[in-house]
Amino acid sequence: MATEITLEVARYRPGVDSEPVMQSYQVPLREHWAILDGLTYVKDHLDGTLSFRWSCRMGICGSCGMTVNGEPQLSCATFLTDYAPGPIRVEPLHNFPVVRDLVVDIDDFMTKLPKVKPWVVREVQSPVEEGEYLQTPEELDEYQQFSMCINCMLCYSACPVYSLEPDFLGPAAIALAQRYNLDSRDEGADERRDVLSSPEGVWACTFVGECSAVCPKGVDPAGAIQRYKLTAATQSIKELLMPRISRRLNSRSQG
Amino acid sequence: MSVYQRPVHLLWWLERRAYVLFVLRELSSVFVAWFVVFLLLLVNAVSDGTASYQRFLDWSGQWWVVAINVVAMLFVLLHVVTWFGLAPRAMAIKVRGRRVPAQQIVAAHYLAWLVLSAAVAWLVLR
Amino acid sequence: MADYHDVVVVGGGGAGLRAAIAVAETNPALRVAVISKVYPMRSHTVSAEGGAAAVAAPDDTLDEHAYDTVSGSDWLCDQDAVEAFVAEAPRELLRLEHWGCPWSRQPDGKIAVRAFGGMKKKRTWFAADRTGFHLLHTLFQTALSYSDIVRYDEWYVTKILVDDGRAYGVVAIELATGRIETITANAVILCTGGCGRVFPFTTNANIKTGDGMALAYRAGAPLKDMEFVQYHPTGLPFTGILITEAARAEGGWLLNKDGYRYLQDYDLGTPTPEPVLRNMELGPRDRLSQAFVHEMEKGNTIDTPYGPIVNLDLRHLGAKLIDLKLPFVRELCSKYQNIDPVTELVPVRPVVHYMMGGVHTDIRGATPLEGLYAAGEVACVSINGANRLGSNSLPECLVFGNRAGRAAAVFAARYHREVPSSIVAQGRDEARRLAAELGRRVEGHQRIADIRTEMQATMENGAGIYRDGDSLTKAAHELAELRLRFRHAGIDDHSTNFNTELIAWLELGFMLDVAECIIDSAALREESRGAHQRTDFPARDDERFLAHSLVRRQPDGSSRVGYLPVTITRWPPGERIYGR
Incomplete structure (x- = not known):
């Protein structure tokens, strides 16, 4: 095995570069080294000006999403040896404005997230003194997968709809809305409906499915979106056919 | 602060295999x-009598109509x-x-497809 | 330009978000802001795995949780704080449940609890083995529903502004733009977490650089019990990634190179096939990490390119239980170690995990500096004393985050929104200093990474699991030298946009302060207690050292260590007994 590998890293210095330029660095090729280890090696020993985000280096904080050889990846969970002999092309996540080098601006997501009310909505909050809301393991299983989202933004980076229609709520935000809709303790499905059923909501999704393919946590946002489409469509049809009954049923089942 | 926005170019869908498949779908x-x-043309031809139907068959048999239909079938298969x-x-x-496993749901879909096709074939060919 | 808030929370992890919500709930009229150097959901709480302790089962009592905590702390905790903590922990975890935390459940829908190290009863609530992740995201998402909580995401605090013995806010840099702002407040709550990155091999995330400890220390608040550094017994060898204690609680065994459950040789009980509480692998972390060192000295560990290891054996647990209760362990082992714990042994070694010490606070989260509060790992109340029990830190974030938030809200409401002119001037000076440093450091000839690496080696050699007077003196000298070199550290990056090198330089400055506090406190504690083991003073000395160390910064920049008596309410100092 070679002892070094080339990282071709996208550099963008606002005010200096009009668009990113690629810069090559030679880093040690070692077993167990993630792309992130290569980048920190660059930062520590070769070029202190390279900027990128990272923190937990164990695939749970969601900071270090990057485009590696064209694929959105967590750079802490993608390994140099898997790309040997290289070179490895490291770019910022696609579909986001680039702030600097490998750092992208995710404010759009941070603005959209609260719109889907990703918190428990209840008509009446029971006092904690009365103990927990009961939830069986089966009920937990209903939404658990969608609660695994680490907000790493790989799904937005892989989504062509988001790139073409920036107003799209996007995979992670919808999956998190579904995470609460499917939680037996939550009564907020009605409040989330307008946003989710809007043209910028689930109906913007054309089911490319890449969000789920690139998700490092197996969340399956594409599944969440399609399932919500089914729910929304069924509900609309019900309301069309039996407006009074369905409204009563809805208000009962959703508190 | 000036940020860099990567432009979306016309052939963006060639970037990933999944995008190509998606665009083809x-x-x-x-x-x-x-x-x-094609079906409407057929129905129209049938309703206009035998001669019209024969003209439709002749037209359908031309190489380029067959070619279009073959391509169309491939696309529909891809879609399915x-x-x-x-x-x-x-x-x-x-x-x-x-929860029913994913493979079983897929299998059920193919099974339903097969059954429906067989039913149609039986209706047409009996 | 100066932004004003009534309460400013520095840090957006478990403690910080809990504190911000507490402020918002205590007094909705108050303007509260959370300043965090990363987006809140990236905070290091996210990495906690095993669980959160709070009495839940009918056969458990608050007194038992308190006693486990007190004995686990080697009697160095404050027992009034522990009593408050165990009493409020169940409420806090239930509140999290009401906010949507996906706690693992029993078949009947009630909260499930698991065993944990040093705990006599099963009382650790868990969300599989991603408890911290779920807890943090639940808090973050719930905090989003409080639209009045203002967030400064990716802002880095460089200074606490103090006038006449009172904190009035902070100066912070917005990473994206390099903008430097004075953010004034009637109360500041520090929730910045620990400082594991002072050491070379740690479970801690890259962001855990002791910022809050150093900020408080420089502002004049004392740091307490800084010599107590927790080594978690099971980290993956190269990365230091944590393999949760839950792996042992579910029945995992620690084996030396001969496949022998060596803990039985270190007064931790006798091996049984099924896990027994407060026994063997379920002993406290300090004792387990110390046992590793003895095994290493006996030649019973296995040498690898990344240091000596022992093995964690989970194979007998089976794939079903591992996938249900420890899925993240399996994921981490497969990704970072290329092994499957269902069929293979997991190589592990002790790894720096947690700071028992921190900013000195009282039971309400208030520091001696008026207007400054602290909660979570950055603080030392102290409920952890000389050794924290696993699964006590998440509820600590919640209980004391809540307490600090409430106390800060009451304090902040007492004052008008007026800021002394000296504070505005201080803010301006700090902004000027930062701009100057950025320009001045072109000529620096010392690399930040080199100084940092040497500091980390110094800390490991000088203040590792076992220390002595000589190793600590040597470390103090080396740190003094590193400080001199730090003056000549260079910054290649002179841009204002997302300048992570400037941040790394500021972090290194903070870490050097914290490192010095650890070494100086450790040097003066001439006894062995909990995680502080002196080979030259191997016994606990309650006569002289049943006391918290308090390290204060002197006007000349040096540190001075003093002592504060431990509060004892109901459990007089005794022997720590495990496995018998």
Whole structure:
């Protein structure tokens, strides 16, 4: 095995570069080294000006999403040896404005997230003194997968709809809305409906499915979106056919 | 602060295999529409009598009409296969409290396809 | 330009978000802001795995949780704080449940609890083995529903502004733009977490650089019990990634190179096939990490390119239990170690995990500096004393985050929104200093990474699991030298946009302060207690050292260590007994 590998890293210095330029660095090729280890090696020993985000280096904080050889990846969970002999092309996540080098601006997501009310909505909050809301393991299983989202933004980076229609709520935000809709303790499905059923909501999704393919946590946002489409469509049809009954049923089942 | 926004170029869909498949699947709708038109032409020809029907058959037998239909069929097949592949995502089916595995949902789709096709074939060929 | 808030929370992890919500709930009229150097959901709480302790089962009592905590702390905790903590922990975890935390459940829908190290009863609530992740995201998402909580995401605090013995806010840099702002407040709550990155091999995330400890220390608040550094017994060898204690609680065994459950040789009980509480692998972390060192000295560990290891054996647990209760362990082992714990042994070694010490606070989260509060790992109340029990830190974030938030809200409401002119001037000076440093450091000839690496080696050699007077003196000298070199550290990056090198330089400055506090406190504690083991003073000395160390910064920049008596309410100092 070679002892070094080339990282071709996208550099963008606002005010200096009009668009990113690629810069090559030679880093040690070692077993167990993630792309992130290569980048920190660059930062520590070769070029202190390279900027990128990272923190937990164990695939749970969601900071270090990057485009590696064209694929959105967590750079802490993608390994140099898997790309040997290289070179490895490291770019910022696609579909986001680039702030600097490998750092992208995710404010759009941070603005959209609260719109889907990703918190428990209840008509009446029971006092904690009365103990927990009961939830069986089966009920937990209903939404658990969608609660695994680490907000790493790989799904937005892989989504062509988001790139073409920036107003799209996007995979992670919808999956998190579904995470609460499917939680037996939550009564907020009605409040989330307008946003989710809007043209910028689930109906913007054309089911490319890449969000789920690139998700490092197996969340399956594409599944969440399609399932919500089914729910929304069924509900609309019900309301069309039996407006009074369905409204009563809805208000009962959703508190 | 000046940020860099990567432009979306015309051939963005060639970047990933999944995008190509997706665009082809979207494109397949054109061919589905073509089948509808073809069917309408057929119905129209049948309703106009034997001569008209024969003219339609002759026209359909031309090499380029056959070619279009073959391509259309390939696209529709692509649509079916990719769509079935995605189906388990949209359907969370529970049987006796347990989630039905994805492969079984896909298999059920193919089975239903087969049964329907067989029924149609039986209707047409009997 | 100066932004004003009534309460400013520095840090957006478990403690910080809990504190911000507490402020918002205590007094909705108050303007509260959370300043965090990363987006809140990236905070290091996210990495906590095993669980959160709070009495839940009918056969458990608050007194038992308190006693486990007190004995686990080697009697160095404050027992009034522990009593408050165990009493409020169940409420806090239930509140999290009401906010949507996906706690693992029993078949009947009630909260499930698991065993944990040093705990006599099963009382650790868990969300599989991603408890911290779920807890943090639940808090973050719930905090989003409080639209009045203002967030400064990716802002880095460089200074606490103090006038006449009172904190009035902070100066912070917005990473994206390099904008430097004075953010004034009637109360500041520090929730910045620990400082594991002072050491070379740690479970801690890259962001855990002791910022809050150093900020408080420089502002004049004392740091307490800084010599107590927790080594978690099971980290993956190269990365230092944590393999949760839950792996042992579910029945995992620690084996030396001969496949022998060596803990039985270190007064931790006798091996049984099924896990027994407060026994063997379920002993406290300090004792387990110390046992590793003895095994290493006996030649019973296995040498690898990344240091000596022992093995964690989970194979007998089976794939089903591992996938249900420890899925993240399996994921981490497969990704970072290329092994499957269902069929293979997991190589592990002790790894720096947690700071028992921190900013000195009282039971309400208030520091001696008026207007400054602290909660979570950055603080030292102290409920952890000389050794924290696993699964006590998440509820600590919640209980004391809540307490600090409430106390800060009451304090902040007492004052008008007026800021002394000296504070505005201080803010301006700090902004000028930062701009100057950025320009001045072109000529620096010392690399930040080199100084940092040497500091980390110094800390490991000088203040590792076992220390002595000589190793600590040597470390103090080396740190003094590193400080001199730090003056000449260079910054290649002179841009204002997302300048992570400037941040790394500021972090290194903070870490050097914290490192010095650890070494100086450790040097003066001439006894062995909990995680502080002196080979030259191997016994606990309650006569002289049943006391918290308090390290204060002197006007000349040096540190001075003093002592504060431990509060004892109901459990007089005794022997720590495990496994018998």
